[in-house]
Amino acid sequence: MNRTVVIALIAFASGCATSAYQRAGSSEDVASALAKSAPVASRPANAAGKPLVFLALGGVKGPRLAAYDLTAERVLWTQPANLKARVEVGTDVVVYGAADALVARDITTGAERWSHAIARDERLLGYTIDGSSVYLSVQKGGAHLHGGVGSVVALDAATGVRRWSHEMSSGDVGAPAARGGLVAVPVQSQYVTLLDGKSGDQLAQVLSSEEAATFVRALPEGLFFGSHGVFRLSPATAAGSRKSDGYGHATLPPFVRPVYWFDLYRPEQGDYSALDRNRILWRMTPDGAARFRDDLTFVHNYRFFFGFDARTGALRWAYNHPVSEAVASADVGDAIAFVTADGDVGALDTRTGRRLYAARLPGEVVRGATFDAEGWTPAGKATTTPSLSETLSTIVWDPDRRFWDVKMFAIEELARQPGREVTDQLLKITEQEGLPPAVYQKAGEALVARKDATSGDLLAHALEAHADYADGRTAPAVEILARAAGAMKATAAVPALIAHLRRPETSPAAATQIARALAAIGGTDALPALRDFVTMYRADPIYDGDPAPLVAASEAMLTLGGPAERELLLYLAEEPRTVEPLRVHLRRALAQTAGAAGVAASSTSADE
Amino acid sequence: MVVSLTSGVAEAARKPNKTKKAAPTEVKKVAPTLPAEKLAKVRELLFGEDDQAALDAAKALGQSGASNAYEPLVDLLSVGAPPARTQAAIEALGGLADPRTVDVLEVYAGNRSADVRRRAVKSLAVIKDDHVVAALLTALGDAAPDVRAVAADALAARKESKAGPRLLELVKRNDAGAAPALGLLATPELVPQLAELQGTVDDNVVAAALGEYLKRDDVPDPLRVDVVQTIGRLSGAASTAALVEYLAAIPAKDDRPSKKVAQKLVDEKGTAK
Numbered sequence: 098m099n100r101t102v103v104i105a106l107i108a109f110a111s112g113c114a115t116s117a118y119q120r121a122g123s124s125e126d127v128a129s130a131l132a133k134s135a136p137v138a139s140r141p142a143n144a145a146g147k148p149l150v151f152l153a154l155g156g157v158k159g160p161r162l163a164a165y166d167l168t169a170e171r172v173l174w175t176q177p178a179n180l181k182a183r184v185e186v187g188t189d190v191v192v193y194g195a196a197d198a199l200v201a202r203d204i205t206t207g208a209e210r211w212s213h214a215i216a217r218d219e220r221l222l223g224y225t226i227d228g229s230s231v232y233l234s235v236q237k238g239g240a241h242l243h244g245g246v247g248s249v250v251a252l253d254a255a256t257g258v259r260r261w262s263h264e265m266s267s268g269d270v271g272a273p274a275a276r277g278g279l280v281a282v283p284v285q286s287q288y289v290t291l292l293d294g295k296s297g298d299q300l301a302q303v304l305s306s307e308e309a310a311t312f313v314r315a316l317p318e319g320l321f322f323g324s325h326g327v328f329r330l331s332p333a334t335a336a337g338s339r340k341s342d343g344y345g346h347a348t349l350p351p352f353v354r355p356v357y358w359f360d361l362y363r364p365e366q367g368d369y370s371a372l373d374r375n376r377i378l379w380r381m382t383p384d385g386a387a388r389f390r391d392d393l394t395f396v397h398n399y400r401f402f403f404g405f406d407a408r409t410g411a412l413r414w415a416y417n418h419p420v421s422e423a424v425a426s427a428d429v430g431d432a433i434a435f436v437t438a439d440g441d442v443g444a445l446d447t448r449t450g451r452r453l454y455a456a457r458l459p460g461e462v463v464r465g466a467t468f469d470a471e472g473w474t475p476a477g478k479a480t481t482t483p484s485l486s487e488t489l490s491t492i493v494w495d496p497d498r499r500f501w502d503v504k505m506f507a508i509e510e511l512a513r514q515p516g517r518e519v520t521d522q523l524l525k526i527t528e529q530e531g532l533p534p535a536v537y538q539k540a541g542e543a544l545v546a547r548k549d550a551t552s553g554d555l556l557a558h559a560l561e562a563h564a565d566y567a568d569g570r571t572a573p574a575v576e577i578l579a580r581a582a583g584a585m586k587a588t589a590a591v592p593a594l595i596a597h598l599r600r601p602e603t604s605p606a607a608a609t610q611i612a613r614a615l616a617a618i619g620g621t622d623a624l625p626a627l628r629d630f631v632t633m634y635r636a637d638p639i640y641d642g643d644p645a646p647l648v649a650a651s652e653a654m655l656t657l658g659g660p661a662e663r664e665l666l667l668y669l670a671e672e673p674r675t676v677e678p679l680r681v682h683l684r685r686a687l688a689q690t691a692g693a694a695g696v697a698a699s700s701t702s703a704d705e
Numbered sequence: 706m707v708v709s710l711t712s713g714v715a716e717a718a719r720k721p722n723k724t725k726k727a728a729p730t731e732v733k734k735v736a737p738t739l740p741a742e743k744l745a746k747v748r749e750l751l752f753g754e755d756d757q758a759a760l761d762a763a764k765a766l767g768q769s770g771a772s773n774a775y776e777p778l779v780d781l782l783s784v785g786a787p788p789a790r791t792q793a794a795i796e797a798l799g800g801l802a803d804p805r806t807v808d809v810l811e812v813y814a815g816n817r818s819a820d821v822r823r824r825a826v827k828s829l830a831v832i833k834d835d836h837v838v839a840a841l842l843t844a845l846g847d848a849a850p851d852v853r854a855v856a857a858d859a860l861a862a863r864k865e866s867k868a869g870p871r872l873l874e875l876v877k878r879n880d881a882g883a884a885p886a887l888g889l890l891a892t893p894e895l896v897p898q899l900a901e902l903q904g905t906v907d908d909n910v911v912a913a914a915l916g917e918y919l920k921r922d923d924v925p926d927p928l929r930v931d932v933v934q935t936i937g938r939l940s941g942a943a944s945t946a947a948l949v950e951y952l953a954a955i956p957a958k959d960d961r962p963s964k965k966v967a968q969k970l971v972d973e974k975g976t977a978k
Contacts, residue, residue, distance in 0.1 A: 565846030566853065567874045599815045601822055602848060629812045632785035639817075665784075673754075674787055 117266035121288055122304030124332035130291040130300035131330065134277035139317040139430060139472045142226070143204050144188045148429075148470035149173070150436060151184040151191055153369055156462035162193070163458075164207060165442065167434070167470055170456045174207035182367040186469035187226035187254045194221055194367065199233060201257060211257030222247075223272015223367050227315070229254050230294055232273045232280050239268040242362060249273060249282055251297060261297035265290065271361035276315035281322065281330065283310050283361055287337075289322050289330070303330065305337035312358035317471060318383045318390075327357055327379065329387040345387035347377065347394040348410035350509075352502040354398075369425065369465020374399050378428040379407075393447060395433055397426045398503055401492060402433060404450055412510045414450030415488045417495065418443070425466035431474050436466040444475045451482045486514040490522045505539050512543030520544065520552035524559045527574040541577030545584045553587030560593035564602045572600075576607040583614030591620035598626050598650075605646045612649035616656040627654050628665060636674040644678040651683060655690055663687065736772035748777040751790070759786075760793045767797025775803045782809050792824055799828030807832060811840050819849035826852055830859030838865055845871045845883070854882025861886035869895055876914055877906060884910045888917025893928060900935045909943035912936055916947025919963070920954050929963035937970035945974050 120126055140146050148167040154160070154175070162178035165171070182194030190201040190210050199213040199221065213233075215221045220241070224233035231252040239245020247270035251260040271283035278294040289303040289310050303310070303322065311324040320330040326346035328334040334343035349355065356376040359366040366372055378395040382388045389407040396403045399422045404413040423435040423443075432444040432453055440461040444454035454475035483491070492500075492507040508526065511519055526532065526540035544556075556578060564572040575597050582590040597603045598611045608630065615623040631650045634640055640647050651669075654662040669675045670683035739747070750762035763781075766774040778794045778801075786794065795813055798806045806828075813825035826844045829837050844856035845868065853875060860868040869890045875883035876899065891899060896918065902911050915936050919929055933951070936944050948967045955964050 564848065566848050566878070566880075567846045567871045569874075569878070570846075599812070601815050601817050601819075603817075632783060633812060633816060635785045636787045637785075637818075638787070668784065672784070675785075 118288060118302055118304070121302040122306065122336035123301060124335040126301035127291070127303060127330065127335040128332040130279060130293075131332075133293065133300065134279035134320075137277050137315075137317045141469045141471050141473070142186045142188060143469055145205075148468075148473035149186070149204075150434070150442065150466050150468045150470065151186065152436065152458070152461075152466045153178075153180045153184070153464040154461055155464045156460075160464075162191075162202065162207065163461075164191075164204070165458070167442065167444075167454070167456070167473060167475075172458065173205070176202065176207040176209075178202075180368070180465075182221075182223075182364070183369055183465060184467040185224060185226045185231075186467060187231070188228060190226075190231075190254050191467075192224060192226060192231055192254075194224070199224055199231070199252075201231070201254065210255070213252060213257050220245075220364070222270055222364060223361055225273050225275050225315070226254055227275030227278065227280070227294060230260065230275070231257075232275050232294070234265075234270050234273050234282060236268045236270060241364075242269050244268050247284070249280065249292060249297065251280075251294065263292055263297035263299070269362070271311070271313070272364075272367060274313040274315040274320065276317075276320050279320065281313040281315070281320050283313050283322065286310065286362065289313055291330075301335070303328075303335055303337060307337055307339045310337070311360040311362060313361065314358050316380065318381050321358075321381070321387075323357060324360075325355060325357075327381070327387055329381060334387075342386035345381065345389060345407075347379065347389060347405065347407040349377070349394065349396065349405055350410060350412075350506055352398075352506045353377065353396050373425050373465055374422055378426060378433060380428050380430065391448060395428060395447065397423060397433075397435070399423070399500065400495075400497070401500070401503055402426070402435070402445060402450065404447065412485070412513075413448075415485060415492065415507070415510070416445055416450045416452070417488055417491045424463055425468070427468040427470070429468060429470045430472045434468050434470055434473065436463050438463055444473070449482065450488075486511055486516065486519050486522070489514070493522070493526060501533060501536065505536065508536065508539045508543060512540075512547055517549070517552050517555065520547065520549045521555050523547075524555055524578075527577060528559060528562070530571065537574055537577070541574060541581070544577065544581040548584045550585055550587075553582070553585055553589040556582050556585060556587045557589040557593055560590050560597065563596065563600055572597075572602050575603055576610050579607060579610035579614045583610070583617035586618050588618055588620070591615065591618060591622055594620070595623045595626045598623070598630055605640075605643065608646040609649040612646065612653040616649075616653035619657065621657045624654065624658050624662065627651075627657070628662070631669065632665075635669050635676065635679055636672075638676065641676045641678065644676055644682065647676070647679045648682050651679070652686065655686060663690075736770055738773050739769065739771040744773060744777060748780065751777050751781050751794075756787075756789065759790050763790065763793035763797040767800030770801070772803075775801050775806050779806055779809050782813065788818065788821070791821060795821065795824045795828050799824070799831055802828075802831040802833070804832055804834040804836075807834055807836055807840075814840060814844060819847075819852055822847060822849065823852045823855055826855045826859070830855065830862070838863065838867070841865070842868060842871060845875060850880065850882050853880060857883045857886035861889040864890065866890055866892065873898060876910055877902060879907050879910055881907070881910050881913065884913035885917045888914040888919075889921065891918055893924075896928065896932065900932075903935070903939060908939040908941045912939045912941065912943035912947045915939075916943070916950060919947065919951045919967075926961045926963050929961070930966050933963050933967045933970065937966075937973075945971065948974075 141148055150165045152163045154163055160179045161175050163175040164173040166173050180193045184191050184193045189204055191204055192199055192201045197215050201210040203210050218237055220236040222234040222236055231254045233250050235248055237246045245268035247265035247268045248262050250262045267285050269285045273280050273282045280292040280294050282290045284290050286309045287305050291301040293300055309324045310322045314321045321327050326344055329343045331343050333341045354375050375398055378397055380390040382390055392407050394405050394407040400418045402416040421437040421439040424438050426435040431447055434444045436442050440458035440463055442456040446453050489507045489511040493504050523540045523544045527537055559573055560578050562573045594611045594615055627650045631647055651666055666683050670680055747762045750758045766778055778797050781794050810825045810829045814822050816822050829840050841856045841860050845853055847853050872883045872887040876887050899914055915932050919932055936947050948971050952967050
């Protein structure tokens with residue numbers, strides 16, 4: 098059953114007097130629940146308040162868990178550990194899912210503190226830590242997302258002793274999030290049940306009426322839920338209205354996978370996966386409406402990070418990490434922290450994308466990581482920050498052939514940047530062999546659109562190349578370069594355009610664009626070549642089907658030429674062996690311009 | 706209709722060009738001139754409705770040897786014609802070998818049809834004008850093997866040593882049409898490079914080039930011996946054919962060392978078969 102149908106059925110069920118969701122969507126209940134939650138400081142969760150990252154390591158040394166001190170730039174401890182789900186960080190312990198248990202380790206030593214077994218008829222759906230408590234969602238019996246009994250269990254984080262258990266209204270329960278003593282649990286894709294962290298009592302139910310609530314997320318600035326966008330938990334969003342100012346949604350380019358947080362109904366997303374490498378990073382303003390902090394959202398796409406204006410989608414910065422993929426990342430407030438598969442640890446300034454931090458774990462294979470570094474602002478080692486256009490160029494030229502969608506986006510953004518060097522980069526893309534046609538097309542369209550009048554010489558230089566079998570050279574992208582030359586009014590390109598018009602490998606489509614460009618530029622030097630082109634092919638039946646190149650060349654002759662060109666075209670229009678479509682066009686074009694030609698002719702004779 | 710209109714090439718053909726288009730004096734001295742009425746009649750046939758008559762007229766002009774026979778042909782090509790007439794006119798210009806037709810032939814050497822280009826290059830090739838060499842060198846880079854081969858042969862016939870490096874590049878790309886020309890034009894410095902292609906290029910192509918080189922009179926025999934031995938190491942029928950052709954080209958009384966080596970290699974190849 099798909100999620101939409103489920104939501105519809107649930108919405109119907111919620112109207113029933115006996116429904117467990119009778120008060121779902123009550124803003125009073127939500128206000129009351131929030132009033133009970135304690136404020137949360139913007140600092141790491143660990144008792145020492147140190148910025149740490151916990152690393153799931155692999156490689157020849159086997160599966161391990163390591164704690165790394167970001168400030169001291171050293172590994173605090175490493176323990177053998179076979180993680181089946183991601184690490185959650187508390188005050189004194191970290192917890193993670195193992196094969197059949199939830200395991201807690203001492204945060205300072207890595208020693209195992211306790212282990213909470215998951216029974217054979219139970220399914221661990223997810224877990225979190227808030228202060229001194231660990232909360233886990235468990236389904237007993239039933240099948241995944243269907244049937245059975247769902248419950249939330251609270252454990253003492255220090256000992257693993259059970260504090261309470263709350264049976265949920267459905268077995269279709271997601272992983273919890275908790276903040277300031279308030280536990281939020283997604284239920285049946287449309288509800289978020291709020292429990293008292295101390296007692297397990299249900300305090301309120303949110304009804305996400307307009308989009309599925311596949312995640313709940315606890316941050317210092319509040320509790321959030323949503324799927325395609327983000328609701329800040331508040332009385333205003335108790336009924337999940339996207340019209341309320343408690344709903345935020347970033348404007349992002351098409352290549353971005355719109356993942357605001359992990360789908361907590363899917364236990365496989367509870368483990369480190371490709372999803373950690375390709376998602377949106379975001380934080381909200383401390384209170385009030387759901388507004389992204391500094392109006393920025395960030396995109397982590399494997400080796401690339403981008404900062405976007407969340408309101409407009411405008412690109413603010415880009416970062417290209419060399420060679421290896423970032424397997425984990427986190428927006429910790431003023432920095433984007435990340436770890437790569439080969440052990441690079443880094444941080445970027447959220448406002449500029451500048452690399453603030455660089456450390457390394459040599460010889461390690463990192464599978465995933467969890468940051469406990471809220472509010473961490475790296476000191477900022479002196480690094481040179483490449484310009485946005487330079488970074489975008491490195492993305493375009495990156496040898497990794499997997500990321501064409503990102504490269505297409507980079508070309509698009511590159512084209513928006515000013516400067517000759519950008520035009521030069523776009524020209525180089527058109528010259529590069531082996532790229533997908535769509536990339537050439539994108540670069541070419543960008544060249545045409547930017548109309549960079551200062552770069553006519555660069556364009557002319559690019560057009561000077563031509564095909565030569567002996568030298569193993571292929572022709573440049575003449576069609577698109579000619580269009581760009583016309584748009585730029587690149588006078589310097591006229592000789593090269595003429596040369597291409599005379600070359601055998603120039604396609605009809607390219608010849609059409611050359612003729613149009615020459616007319617746009619006003620390249621009267623091209624008249625002999627245009628005349629030769631029209632006459633050479635005007636009786637060639639190959640142009641019977643598509644006379645566009647001949648039409649364009651004859652139009653250019655009319656635009657650039659004088660009485661001699663008109664006379665020639667008049668002859669061709671009447672000559673029976675001229676291909677019929679050209680004859681028809683010439684008769685019409687000559688008739689339409691007859692008046693202007695007459696005026697021009699009499700003006701010329703008057704001048705004489 | 707008799708055409709008086711001109712395109713770019715026709716203008717160029719008619720304008721006196723002091724630098725490159727002046728007809729050689731010997732042509733002016735010995736070539737007959739077609740009378741104006743005759744020329745007008747042929748022109749009408751060339752531009753007329755009867756295709757066969759137009760083709761015949763073009764052929765006749767090409768065979769006339771008249772110093773003004775090129776004019777109606779250039780006029781036809783300058784205003785354009787259907788492919789059959791175009792090709793006939795280009796071939797006819799080849800028969801005239803008039804330097805004043807270089808421009809129009811160069812235009813048609815850039816035609817999209819490889820067949821038209823091949824004919825245009827072939828007609829250019831017979832014109833004794835330095836300007837033609839550049840066009841022939843350009844044609845070595847043509848995408849069509851036939852066009853390249855015509856240009857290569859023409860450059861070899863003209864003994865244009867400038868073509869050597871480009872021909873070597875073609876041979877490196879396994880272009881069989883360039884191989885004999887390279888053999889005819891290769892300098893002694895190019896020969897080791899050619900020999901080194903063994904294994905990376907089709908042996909038949911290398912053998913064709915070295916075989917032509919062997920037959921040249923200007924090659925010292927010690928170098929011939931090396932070349933013969935190189936050919937002997939090549940596989941394929943072309944290597945045997947090159948040696949046999951070389952032996953056939955040597956006078957019976959000539960007892961040069963390379964002959965003995967070649968004979969021995971031919972015998973060995975025959976035995977091996």
